Amino acid sequence: xxxxxxxxxxxxxxxxxxxxRMVHGCQxxxxxxxxxxxxxxxxLYFSVxxxxxxxxxxxxxxxxxxxxxxxxxxxxxxxxxxxxxxxDKAELGTFRKLNSRLQGHPTTHEGLPGVRIASGSLGQGxxxxxxxxLAKKLxxxxxxxxxxxxxxxxxxxxxxxxxxxxxxxxxDNLIATVDYNGQxxxxxxxxxxxxxxxxxxxxxxxxxxxxxxxxxxxxxxATLTEAKSRTGQGKPVxxxxxxxxxxxxxxxxxxxxxxxxxxxxxxxxxxxAQLEETLGDY
Amino acid sequence: MKKYTYTDxxxxxxxxxxxxxxxxxxxxxxxxxxxxxxxxxxMQDFINAFPERxxxxxxxxxxxxxxxxxxxxxxxxxFTGTFANFSTGRVYDQIRQSIAYSDKNVKIxxxxxGLTLGEDGxxxxxxxxLGMMKMLPGMTVINPCDYNQTKAATIAIAKHHGPVYxxxxxxxxxxxxxxxxxxxxxKAWMVNEGKAVSIFATGHLVWEAILAGEQLAExxxxxxxxxxxxxxxxxEEAILASVRKxxxxxxxxxxxxxxxLGDSVAQVLAKHYPAPQEYxxxxxxxxxxxxxxxxxxxxxLDSKHIVIAAKxxxxxxxx
Numbered sequence: 001x002x003x004x005x006x007x008x009x010x011x012x013x014x015x016x017x018x019x020x021r022m023v024h025g026c027q028x029x030x031x032x033x034x035x036x037x038x039x040x041x042x043x044l045y046f047s048v049x050x051x052x053x054x055x056x057x058x059x060x061x062x063x064x065x066x067x068x069x070x071x072x073x074x075x076x077x078x079x080x081x082x083x084x085x086x087x088d089k090a091e092l093g094t095f096r097k098l099n100s101r102l103q104g105h106p107t108t109h110e111g112l113p114g115v116r117i118a119s120g121s122l123g124q125g126x127x128x129x130x131x132x133x134l135a136k137k138l139x140x141x142x143x144x145x146x147x148x149x150x151x152x153x154x155x156x157x158x159x160x161x162x163x164x165x166x167x168x169x170x171x172d173n174l175i176a177t178v179d180y181n182g183q184x185x186x187x188x189x190x191x192x193x194x195x196x197x198x199x200x201x202x203x204x205x206x207x208x209x210x211x212x213x214x215x216x217x218x219x220x221x222a223t224l225t226e227a228k229s230r231t232g233q234g235k236p237v238x239x240x241x242x243x244x245x246x247x248x249x250x251x252x253x254x255x256x257x258x259x260x261x262x263x264x265x266x267x268x269x270x271x272x273a274q275l276e277e278t279l280g281d282y
Numbered sequence: 283m284k285k286y287t288y289t290d291x292x293x294x295x296x297x298x299x300x301x302x303x304x305x306x307x308x309x310x311x312x313x314x315x316x317x318x319x320x321x322x323x324x325m326q327d328f329i330n331a332f333p334e335r336x337x338x339x340x341x342x343x344x345x346x347x348x349x350x351x352x353x354x355x356x357x358x359x360x361f362t363g364t365f366a367n368f369s370t371g372r373v374y375d376q377i378r379q380s381i382a383y384s385d386k387n388v389k390i391x392x393x394x395x396g397l398t399l400g401e402d403g404x405x406x407x408x409x410x411x412l413g414m415m416k417m418l419p420g421m422t423v424i425n426p427c428d429y430n431q432t433k434a435a436t437i438a439i440a441k442h443h444g445p446v447y448x449x450x451x452x453x454x455x456x457x458x459x460x461x462x463x464x465x466x467x468x469k470a471w472m473v474n475e476g477k478a479v480s481i482f483a484t485g486h487l488v489w490e491a492i493l494a495g496e497q498l499a500e501x502x503x504x505x506x507x508x509x510x511x512x513x514x515x516x517x518e519e520a521i522l523a524s525v526r527k528x529x530x531x532x533x534x535x536x537x538x539x540x541x542x543l544g545d546s547v548a549q550v551l552a553k554h555y556p557a558p559q560e561y562x563x564x565x566x567x568x569x570x571x572x573x574x575x576x577x578x579x580x581x582x583l584d585s586k587h588i589v590i591a592a593k594x595x596x597x598x599x600x601x
Contacts, residue, residue, distance in 0.1 A: 058355060059355060059356050059357050060355065060356075061356065061357075065355065067352075107383060107384070108383075108384050108385055109383055109384070109385060116355050117351060117352075117355070117380060117384050117386075118379050118380065118383045118384040119379070120379065121375050121378075121379045123344075124344075124348050124375075124376055124379060124380050125348075126348070127344070127345045127346075127347070127348020127349050127351075127352065127376075127380070128348045128349070128351050128352040128355075128380055129352060130345075130348070130349050130352060131348065131349035131350060131351060131352020131353040131354075131355070131360075132352040132353070132355045132356060133352070134337065134349065134352070134353055135352065135353045135354075135355060135356025135357070135358050136356060138313070138334070138335070138356070138358065139356055139357070141356070157344070158342075158344040158345055158348065158376070161339075161340075161342035161344060161345035162342075162345045162348065162349075164340070164342070165339055165340070165342065165345055165349070168340075169337070
């Protein structure tokens, strides 16, 4: 665990290399959202969360837990789990291939350490996070539960059921986060189905709402620290993270077009030239 | 025909309520959730005994399934309670991904299944739930027949690790099984031994099968009646042993004939011992409003229809 910004940025650079290489390696997957959420997941796993990769314990008693609700950004999740020590990074090369534990979308079914719920069908992870948070309260476990959601994912109705429940039941050991990049498969969320005033909506549902720059490590750490300080006060906490889909690879940024498209050989080379190899490629 | 009598009638959902309370006493990891149907699901006694282990989620079944999945992470054994329709069709994807595919130890407890929900009509009378649930890999599917068996099943599933669908109903029905029975998941219960025809019944249809067996006995037909309370895993051994003896089959269930017990039995027979089979089930239609008795008669699920089906099965065997 570290608060060293330089070190965290070095991890982010390697994770981004892994993402584009993994997606290129199987010519499928979702690089855009993965790149946009890299800084957040690195901050969470390398600085913020109290967690024990080995031996992996599904119940995670005494540990902070993370649930990836927008399961399609599995490349960033897998890379961060591997570099955190949950499994050997060599396994990243099996992503989306036959007989792999690294399924297209995360699953517990193949026994991959670090994954506690299957996700991919959107909108379910907030409910799961609430359940895990309630179990922690029943167990007298003061560790926290984190969830991550795409902003497009918030169009799913179950999210709003869960938002209502968490506030009503004062699930205040839960920090939800939103990848607020304004993009989804068919285009900008503002055109597909506008989220409106998202900050006001979460607040109206009874949540303590924070916003941050999701691709600025210093801002992320400060906001996550602030979010932790606001737990235990009767309200669930949400962080709206303003991110850019494809962040870190110039030609993938600023568009929804790299949501679920793999780079070709030339594009891979172009991407890797922008991302320093810091921890060794898998 | 073995004589079955009863002194009392109760609803199977009350058996669930009693079983949930007992499971809660036996294991403090048992927790319960309900989507605004505490009275209908008979969960109040559990809530009174263990208020901190109960979660009212409101009318939000999808969220309830997700929360239940999350509660297992931390060692809890969640029992969800709502009507069968809202326990399955409404939340199929949540069960599929967050519970079944995620291997979570959630007990999905579903009341008001089938036609006997009665006057509320087809919007609430789900007849497809057994099929949906049995198709999920790893899911155990149980449909007990009376108050005592539902109570015993509820206690038993708390001790079973893995996702379970427990189906029960609304109306009062005779209590004819042992109050102290040991409920063994996946183990069929021999109701009556016979040689002429095998009647495999589940849920409320077990009592109807007993009434049919008595009628058949009066006519000199010796029916074997087996209670298949566990649809999955199916007791193939008991089914095949019976059919090897009788040579023909009636399956009886309060469910669409597509995808329920009948199809599970047919699959076993097709592979191991082809035999004439008659279905007592709803003939691929929705239900409608009416009293439970009226509906069971109109849709061909009562003992009279089982008698006719048994004779038809026997006739086909003799060709």
